[in-house]
Amino acid sequence: MSKRYWLMKSEPAAYGWDRLARDGGTVWDGVRNHTAKLNLQAMKVGDQAFFYHSVTGKEIVGVVEITRAGMADPKDDTGIWAAVEIKPVRTLERPVTLAEIKADPALKDIELVRQSRLSVAEIRPKEWDRILSMAKA
């Protein structure tokens, strides 16, 4: 199966990009939404994801890679919820803001905008490439 792309949201006040870069990787747990859980469970080792700062910033700041997939959420006693392990791959040369994404017709169907509350979303390969090219501009 070919590589898929994702987007993971975090409030910088709770766990930001700087923290992830300093930690060198982390277990992505605590997700309590079923759609997001399905996305976590669909992830494979080697898949990549954008790291998005919600609330403060509202921008994509970096790229992460899934280093461990199909985990149970270690903080969950019920066995319902899922987790993955991620590591930072690189910081974007320039963050891509939500405003820019919304303004771009090529990204009008992106899940980040269509379902703004979803904390773990899939990114289509075309959208992935588009956002990467915006980060270089």
Next chain:
DNA sequence: GCCAACGTTGGC
């Protein structure tokens, strides 16, 4: 099983 009420998230 339906739906109104309520809680939470996150953008504005």
Next chain:
DNA sequence: GCCAACGTTGGC
């Protein structure tokens, strides 16, 4: 601080 979107809960 407000509100829209969505999920969950509880009465019927």
